[in-house]
Amino acid sequence: MGVIIAVANQKGGVGKTTTTANLGASLATHGSRVLLVDMDPQGNLTAAFGQGAYEGPTIADALMDRKVRLPIVSVEERDGPALHLVPASLDLATGEASLMNKLGRELRLRDQLGGISDRYDFVLIDTPPSLGLLTINALVAADRVIIPTEARFFSLQGLQMLQESIEEILYLNPRLKLLGIVLSKYDRRLKEERTVGTYLREHWGNLVFKTEIGSNSKVLEAASVGVSIFSYSGAERAVGAYRELAEEVAARV
Template sequence: MAPHAAPVDDVAHEQVDGIGPTGRTRRSIPDPPPLLHHGPAKILAICNQKGGVGKTTTTINLGAALAEHDRRVLLVDFDPQGALSVGLGVHPHQLETTIYNVIMENDTAVPDVIRKTMIDGMDLLPSNIDLSAAEIQLVSEVGREHTLVRTLRPVIDHYDYVLVDCQPSLGLLTVNALAAADGVLIPLECEFFSLRGVALLIDTIEKVKERLNPKLDITGILATMYDPRTLHSREVMARVVEAFGEIVFDAVINRTVRFPETTVAGEPITRWAPRSSGANAYRALAREVIAR
């Protein structure tokens, strides 16, 4: 397999005549209006059954960008690998209580497990490997697909957005996230193998909408790991826009050295490198998410 191209330098790649990387004219997105009150939250599942497409990176950085607009945000780590928790500087194996305890133990309340992050207005409901047991234990439970929505109900009025970082599979945990969500945000790596799996994901979303959650819609598809220097990235982008049209966000996340750095630092890119092109891309995404 050919190696990836070197990371794109951390500079904004300006597009001429208002044409963005998607090949479309950029839509005019107004600055979000101030809120008169907080809640109830809109729940977004950040979902793709393919691993390594930027789900966790998007959850962290979209959350931080929404918080910059005075939106209260809860990030839910719904992956037993605990990557979201690690990405915010939390050591999953040192946690005494996680979302697993809230789901499986009647005497553990969700407010007691939620943790503050270094970003004002952004909180974390952490996870670790214990959550993998929940998928097995929930199989015999009545109403097992709605466990997450019941878990979030006590805090939903406290937040404006709940972002659920899903595991890279279409198992029971992901179905729970889809059954709880108002919308799905699909990060899609700009390479052809990623395109092949999206049809299966969309089929799952349609089934969940039909059988479990009639309000579920696709909020948008986010192109990630885009390298404007390669023909491959540009061809995949054209295919994505052709296939999915207006639900593809104008915001595009370029491949950059900054994102691995932020994982090591345990901070969002909006804090680690606030003037970088990556930070500005997630701010643009936040404006689009609010506008939708």
């Protein structure tokens, strides 16, 4: 049975999608069977694997109608990973609103993944920047949570809030555990970032991954052309960082 990991932080732009994509790609290039699930109406994860123009059924269809199976797209990059992706598009925003009136609205993703997660070693779920129903679905479906964060003072309060939400979710999903916090766009040149980085390690101890993902323009460039860093020349340092993170994740689960 594969491990299901939600990547969550209600703060926007902290690196959730980038972490999901590159961690997933790293695990896949190591030979793990990986399924990535896009639970964000922005569809950034879908676009990150070159599926931005995808027009088939999306995750919204499967969340709305329990009889519809999760649509799964194969991603194959020449120099990069082979993995599977459940795509999302903007219709997930209306999907979330209609889900509000449905029975078992928090359990929809869990039930959909229940039938297929044993085909994978890792299922990674990207979530939107909110603590709404889509993120709740991801946390109810997951065994573990990874929290990507920036090393900024304003991020610290958000982490506390997220931890409280995780405790609430235990009511519906008692096996949920925090796998770790990752500094996902760490800029050591900035004093504020170094201070917050040190504080995080003191306050959260081993829950902060040893691996730090440095701020790196190649990460941004690769995402904007819709390929993983593994297929993007010049991104070797980023590849090294995400590989290290993948090793830590594999050792912790």
